[in-house]
Amino acid sequence: MSKPIVSVSGIRGVIGKTLPPEEALRWSLAYGTMVNGGTVVLGRDTRPSGEMLRGAVLAGLLSTGCRVIDLGVVPTPTLQLAVQHWQADGAVAVTASHNPAEWNALKFFEPSGMYLDAEGLKRLRAIYESGAFKRACWNEVGQIQTDATAIDRHIERILTCVDVERIRAKKFRVVVDCVNGAACFISPRLLERLGCEVIPLFAEPTGVFQRDPEPIAENLGELCRVVRETRADVGFAHDADVDRLAIVADGGETLGEEMTLVIAVYHVLAHKERGAVVTNLSTTMAVDEVARQFGVPVYRTPVGDINVSKRLKEVGGAIGGEGNGGVIYPRVQYARDAIAALALVLEFMAMHEEPLSALVKKLPRYHMVKKRLPIGTMAVHELLERIKQRYTAEEVIEEDGVKLQWDDHWVHVRPSGTEPILRVIAEAKTPEYADRLCDEVIADLRQFLIP
Incomplete structure (x- = not known):
């Protein structure tokens, strides 16, 4: 049986193929050993x-x-907050986030x-590979405690x-696509607390995804339709574990996943506090334009929640995140939090009389193309x-x-941390140029791949 993909994004695999329960058990033994039998959320x-997998x-x-x-x-993100609440030694989340079912x-x-982080993963992997796991005797086996108030x-x-x-006064009508994931338990509730008229979509927590769980434009057709018709x-649209947020404006236009962070950055810098912005290498240049506007x-x-979160904390920044719809707002926590992002977007809307579709036209916007290339057997480097x-x-x-x-465009080629592919991402002033740049790089890469 093939092994799962191991990265700071987690231990990922396909059920019945690359992530059997015995694999989950072994990694959990390693993690329990690493935290020395401490408290784990x-x-x-x-x-x-x-x-x-939870059982394993x-x-x-x-x-x-x-x-x-x-x-x-x-x-x-609810789990991540709970780690702080319980002053735990760590946590394990069983989720593949935006990956298919x-x-x-x-x-x-x-x-x-x-x-x-990478160093922590290195230590965890060393324990996993050594098989030198901590073994509790009969009267030291751990206990389970239930926490039913973490979402509250x-x-x-x-x-x-x-x-x-201010948000309640607007009485916004909001459609929220929960993709039948964990958002079902929090997003509609938060929206109601904010005085919104909530129209839920795919809001049964069955885990049977009625669209691809990645909240990108091509997967949000039903959300666009419902926004228009109502x-x-x-x-708003989430992925399965609610660390990403996509936005559909009034009229049913998807704004693109990059715009979630752009809106959040603009709103925080304009209306809440000034401070450094931290994001990853694959995020839109529009973030830089907004930051320059506020000095x-x-x-x-590098790409990855942990990389952005750690740097954001180090520099004492006002806001950060990744262009895939992941917003990190330190006043809530140092983690990608789509629920916090949702609240920030509503607060941004509440501070203006114009509809969202008009507001985003005032923000800088580039065009990004994201493609993928299976890499076969050739070494990534x-x-x-x-x-x-x-x-x-101009810069490498x-x-x-x-x-x-x-100056006004870029291309980024990097190995995925969640799939056996190379990601090729390009951004430019026009979609045509970004697409052409992406295709040109992919064509060059294909020449070097071993059949």
């Missing part, structure tokens, strides 16, 4: 395979003496609530960070080296794959 999304994870943690705080089905994953967290605490934290009365002020610096990191030699750019950044940067 556990949660999952709604995928049908989640209960099976529980067995591994309890057998190493861990005290497990079981949240049940919760958004990943046949996938699942184990995500591991630090005591801060942030993901394990998450909602209350968010409500302290936005102008609730004359809603806005539509604050932008720091770029060889492909990246060829691309670096092939193109002459090798911190995460290879990014070729020019």
